[in-house]
Amino acid sequence: MVDGPGEPAVRVSGLTFGYEPGKPVLDIEAVEIERGEKVFLFGPSGSGKTTLLGLVAGVLRPPPGTLEVLGHDLGSMSGPARDAFRASHIGYVFQMFNLIPYLDVRDNIALPVRMNAERRGRLTGSLDESIAEVADTLGIGDLLGQTVTRLSVGQQQRVAAARALLGSPELIVADEPTSALDADRRHAFLELLFRNVSDAGATLLFVSHDMTLADQFDRTLSLPDVNRAGG
Numbered sequence: 001m002v003d004g005p006g007e008p009a010v011r012v013s014g015l016t017f018g019y020e021p022g023k024p025v026l027d028i029e030a031v032e033i034e035r036g037e038k039v040f041l042f043g044p045s046g047s048g049k050t051t052l053l054g055l056v057a058g059v060l061r062p063p064p065g066t067l068e069v070l071g072h073d074l075g076s077m078s079g080p081a082r083d084a085f086r087a088s089h090i091g092y093v094f095q096m097f098n099l100i101p102y103l104d105v106r107d108n109i110a111l112p113v114r115m116n117a118e119r120r121g122r123l124t125g126s127l128d129e130s131i132a133e134v135a136d137t138l139g140i141g142d143l144l145g146q147t148v149t150r151l152s153v154g155q156q157q158r159v160a161a162a163r164a165l166l167g168s169p170e171l172i173v174a175d176e177p178t179s180a181l182d183a184d185r186r187h188a189f190l191e192l193l194f195r196n197v198s199d200a201g202a203t204l205l206f207v208s209h210d211m212t213l214a215d216q217f218d219r220t221l222s223l224p225d226v227n228r229a230g231g
């Protein structure tokens with residue numbers, strides 16, 4: 001499969017996935033997300049939103065031929081190949097942020113770029129300059145030397161976003177990254193995220209229960225509850 005700008009960011013076709021045999025939690029006929037789109041993903045609790053993000057990010061393995069990300073069939077890749085693909089091409093912000101408690105803000109943000117030559121190669125300035133730039137735009141530029149455990153939840157969310165954005169991955173997946181913020185901060189965070197995503201020409205797949213955010217996105221995608229839909 002050729003990775004070119006003509007390929008959609010995400011192409012799902014006939015994807016059924018479950019954690020246990022005979023119990024699918026996801027059943028998606030066809031979905032395409034074009035490059036540069038900002039997509040809001042919603043659905044009832046348990047409908048498989050986090051599972052879909054895990055598949056798109058290559059953490060979980062889809063059946064071969066059912067899920068292409070940036071033109072790559074993730075189901076045909078080994079676990080280590082998916083890990084390498086994710087490190088190079090995908091920035092992700094999970095519900096729990098996954099920040100490393102014994103590293104300061106700067107080193108948390110730097111982590112994926114330190115570990116991946118492709119993302120390092122996309123920096124336009126030095127690592128320090130690039131970290132300062134992304135941290136400034138997210139309003140955490142003065143916190144770079146802080147221990148992450150001393151930060152507020154909202155600040156931690158912005159550190160996780162900075163880490164996801166550094167090194168301009170083509171695809172950003174975000175799972176409830178604004179859940180702990182009040183409405184004003186939520187909209188401000190989204191604006192910053194959008195600006196960074198647009199500047200990088202990236203695609204954004206964003207999960208939230210907060211439907212008031214949906215109209216800021218290019219498009220919404222809803223996941224039905226497969227258990228209920230199946231009767």
Ligand SMILES: Nc1ncnc2c1ncn2[C@@H]1O[C@H](COP(=O)(O)OP(=O)(O)OP(=O)(O)O)[C@@H](O)[C@H]1O
Nearest residue numbers: 019020025043044045046047048049050051052209
């Ligand atoms: N690791 C796992 N092992 C077994 N079942 C799981 C696992 N992770 C999720 N599930 C099940 O898969 C279904 C979908 O879960 P998922 O977390 O993807 O839904 P969700 O739409 O993100 O939910 P929420 O909105 O509550 O976060 C649920 O029934 C859940 O119990």
